[in-house]
Amino acid sequence: MSSEPYVRTEMLSEQPAPLGQTGILRWMRENLFSTIPNAIISTLAFLFVVLILSKLLPWVLQPSWNSESISMCNDDPNITGACWGVIRTRFNQLMFGFYPSELQWRPIVTFIMMLVAIAPVLFDKLPRKMLAFSAIYPFLAVWLLWGGSIWGPIMAFAGFPIGFFANKYLKDVTGELAAMIIAVLATIIWWLYGASLVSGALASVIPLGITAVKSSDFGGLMLSITIGVSGIALSLPIGVVLALGRQSDMFIIKILSVGFIEFIRGVPLITLLFVASVLLNFFLPPGTNFDLILRVIIMVTIFASAYMAEVIRGGLAGLPTGQYEAADALGLDYWQSMRLIIMPQALKISIPGIVGTFIGLFKDTTLVSLIGLLDPVGLIVTIQGTIEWNGIVWELYMFIALMFWVFTFSMSRYSMYLENKLKTTH
């Protein structure tokens, strides 16, 4: 029937690939030992890792969690390395500074609420109504952290409705531009003079409030987060205005914006903090004296807004010119086109940059230790100065570094996630 002399009727079973071509062996050959120099480098790098870990791990893994003082660690023959008791006994201080311990739920609640308030900004799948909470959050946070009468924050918040309604009702009477100017002025006057009067009156009638906490008691990670988050949140609108100013056709506005941005970016943050600690009161009406943390927040905001402006300018420059022209073609005026067309897109592409600025600012909050505030770095000296922990060094550094690392690393991962997400949509 068949002319072929031999036909295989059954298939050979599959052979496994040669040992060197599969699994870990192949991976190692390709990634670690592809050439002789590569093999030498890999071995050296491996030995380096082993060396570091063999020094570090025995030091880190010590049964010293329960020790109460450094002398307990030194006397205990079982403990030959790190004395982790300092972290346990001083944990509250590293987190909250000298914030009264019975009130420490307040910063915690504030922090959790902050996550809720930020969530709708960061993740666009969440319902937009949550943004209402984000709007009142800053006032709530100030009230919870500093305590005192509730009327102050409420009256400060009232500035927005006042401005909004003034704008709305005056628009028909005086025209748009005048209404806007009057609304802004009304809001500012309310904040400068009205709010304190009304809240003072209300507080004396209905005393509603919680225990006030002094600014000088703030400290630890809480202080870093407070300064960092308020700095970034306040600098965002200022940064937008500055970025628009820098792109403006109007010469004077452009000059003022460029001058401000370049001046702030040209000087180190520490000089601005010096201004906050010794100089800011000079520039305010005689007798004004508000606390150091607020002054620091003001200077940090000014600092961050210059960087923020550059980030947003990058976003504005990244938009195709067609978007600007299309907005003009629709007959939108400048503010409408910015609000409806340009800014939503520009802000979206600058989110990674904004997160980057925030990471930088959050790390830079450690500089406040140089003007005497007790952030985690400032607390190192405080803790080293106590009798129990006199002479402790590495444990504190490692813990604080790890604390910052966790925060900034997760933020940078978030920014990478955003970048990837934005890449696919374009």
Next chain:
Amino acid sequence: MAMADQPAGKSFRLSMLLYDTRYRSITIQVIMMLAFIASLVWLLDNMYTNLAKADKDPDFAFLSSSAGYDINQRLIEYSSQSTHARAWLVGLLNTLLVAFLGCILATVLGVSIGVMRLSKNWIVSRLMTVYVEAFRNVPVLLWIVFAMAIFIEEFPQPREFRGEDAAAAMYFWDSLALTNRGWYIPRPVFNDGSMVVVATFILAFIGTIFFGKWAKVRQETTGVILPTGWIKLAIVAVPTLVVFAFFSFTNGSREYSVVTTALAEGAELSTIDKPKVCVVSDTAQSVVLQELLRATGNKVKVAEFDTEAEARTAYQSGECNTIGVAMADLGSVEGVAATTYTHGNAILLEQPYLDGFNFKGGVHLRNSLIALWLALSLYTAAFIAEAVRAGIMAINKGQSEAAAALGLRQKRVMNLVVLPQALRVIIPPLISQYLNITKNSSLALAVGYMDVTGTLGGITLNQTGRALECILLLMITYLAISLTISTVMNLYNNSVKLKER
């Protein structure tokens, strides 16, 4: 547009300032300008009122008064009698020093780490990732104080270097001492002819630039590629070494003798009792003579003078008992000629040595400088590494494939095709990192390094109480540095960036 249906200047009404697009921008600008001036006036008025209350008018006269404090780290002459302005200058130079050193080290580290992060070797690229993530996610201030703590806590005290079985030892043939008071490194001392050596080196270096240009022209006309790297090295090294050897030989042919009054004729140098030597400061003879005497195990006292004649007068008046004299001059000095010696090298190194409980001689690099320098460099290197990685990755893969298809070798592909293009992407972030190093160097405050923030914004401010003036000058100083760096670097950027028509 609007011009067409609005006949100009027909009937000007005040409301046109707001609603006419021709005038509106001018109106807004005038209002902004007025608002700006008004707030400036308000701030300045507040300032003057406050200053008048504190009885302190703005006044920069304090700059010319005596500072009254010492600065241990300085590049130029300074004493506590110097003026505040001088202290400001010393601080400024210290800032520039650490910024300059930081930029160099950060660039070297950053470029290597960025390239290694792209390595195909898994463990190397992972290690570099760990490095980058660890360093850039922890505040630089923490790194600086951490580095300082390492130097203070982990390095041996100078006295641990003492004795027969010392707990600590110097490195590199006793030329480098790492102590908890800082690092002691050798100091170059210039001998006769050293200026010629230095001049030869500089001339040869300039020569390599011309050679480079000639080689490029030749390559473009004939296509022959010369091994320029090696030839340039030879152009610099050969003449410099020849001149160095020549002067070392002529110097070495002159013999000197140790002449002393503290030794009997024919006795060993080591039996000398309490040697005190008169030398001319900063000369090769001083270095060699001291080393010679110290090698005998004696504790040597040194009296330094500006000229040879002064040293000899002091020796003759009995201020010291030992002096070095040229063989030809031997008769003119009384005392016993003990040992002859020569000092050959055109440039020789003064080694640091232990004297009592501290090191002397050589150059003392303080902990604060090294800690600040290393911490800033390591921190910024992580950012530069990221910029380098991004720059290399931004180059289209087709570029290196096309280069490979042309037959270029792997190294040439990198040097001729990928890197020149990547450089354009890398330089702008590199500029901002240099600016960051300069600005972050102000954190010197945390470790007590006396940079301009430490002098002008620190002690001068506290002593004179002139916060406004000091901080203003401080800001202007930093602004000037930043603007200078960014101008220079932008010029460089313009020269390498893609020329588009």
